[in-house]
């Protein structure tokens with residue numbers, strides 16, 4: 341299972357006769373050529389322990405793969421590579437198209453960016469597939485019937501990580517949602533449902549509040565659902581959807597959702613199924629794929645031989661199916677199911693009276709290896725088929741885009757933050773081209789006719805609409821020049837466009 345050059349292969353026995361020796365070399369060469377090649381990144385925290393466990397199981401099952409190990413994450417960052425991914429790793433990803441990755445520590449609130457997100461986005465791994473199932477009665481779960489898959493958009497949303505501090509008091513993050521991104525993931529969800537005989541796809545968004553961004557996701561979902569009449573579809577607002585998932589997960593089949601919601605939902609789902617340590621995840625793109633556990637690096641239990649390797653092992657079986665090695669995936673998954681069924685459990689799933697033996701990572705791994713070739717008796721054995729999923733996007737038509745105004749964002753802390761004072765000053769600067777129509781503070785209207793109760797921070801959005809049906813960007817620049825010369829501090833502007841006559845921006849709250 342390691343990369344070897346034929347010349348340097350110590351397993352080639354010296355041979356007197358030329359012919360058998362050549363045959364031997366040829367056989368080795370064919371074996372090497374037919375083996376799937378992957379990259380393995382053990383990661384941080386419990387990553388190295390659970391990766392070792394998974395590789396031992398793959399080796400014992402004689403899976404025909406070769407791998408090269410790379411370092412990514414905290415250790416790389418500490419060596420001064422701020423991306424957390426060494427340059428040579430990208431070449432290896434390209435050469436193999438497949439990465440098995442342990443969890444990676446990402447500092448909270450400061451420090452380096454998430455390596456996971458960087459890898460997913462750089463390699464265009466747009467779909468994150470997270471199947472979650474209860475293994476009741478062997479693993480305690482209050483939802484024995486749950487068996488669902490969360491398909492999470494993997495590249496967009498708040499995970500663009502574009503953040504700015506704009507004023508003394510205000511920070512901002514950009515939530516970017518694209519039509520191609522929505523189409524890719526929604527189509528993937530329906531194709532997945534078709535390939536795996538799932539009956540229903542549920543979309544979850546918060547489009548009652550984020551009408552344009554989450555609204556686009558919902559709209560694309562409705563459009564694409566029409567192309568799959570054989571599959572039931574519905575939409576739920578994320579808050580009630582998440583509550584139902586926690587209370588009645590068995591009513592869901594496939595859930596497709598945006599990046600952040602999918603991240604949260606999949607932890608809820610795996611935890612209520614039995615443990616966050618059980619679920620695996622596949623990150624799939626058109627060319628490349630990465631497989632990892634749903635959980636993180638669990639620094640609280642790292643190095644103590646207590647981590648459950650099941651999440652990464654489940655991800656590895658997803659990887660084997662992806663590589664066309666589903667029969668090996670079946671053998672491993674069935675041995676794992678049998679181990680659970682035999683009551684041999686790591687601490688996170690061990691329950692007095694239900695489990696038979698509490699074991700550490702190493703002993704759990706050994707137990708799985710001993711059961712290779714066995715199938716579970718009560719739990720349903722897995723049988724993987726080759727079910728390739730192809731996503732083809734439609735060409736979107738281009739809409740007529742007309743500039744109709746601008747939102748000018750100011751940092752302003754004068755006149756006891758009186759919106760009327762700001763409104764009067766800006767109204768006089770609007771000039772011949774624009775009307776000042778509204779000023780908002782944290783999105784809520786404060787001018788004209790704001791409410792005295794509304795709290796105002798030092799961050800103001802001032803909306804100027806063109807007096808004509810459209811305007812030129814040079815008029816926006818002139819307006820900004822006047823505002824700047826008046827000594828007001830512009831922190832950014834957003835152009836206001838109509839697309840085929842429909843406003844491409846939201847109204848102010850209270851407008």
Ligand code: NAD
Pocket residue numbers: 386442443444445446447456616617632633634635636637638639640641646647648649650651688
């Ligand atoms: P976590 O998933 O690492 O841990 C949450 C809890 O679950 C902890 O109590 C932990 O001990 C337990 N747990 C997790 N995996 C387990 C396993 N295999 N066996 C037994 N118990 C397990 O979440 P966290 O503590 O919020 O995050 C820790 C670090 O992991 C953070 O730096 C975070 O950014 C990172 N993280 C990485 C990934 C990834 O690499 N894909 C995903 C999530 C979090």
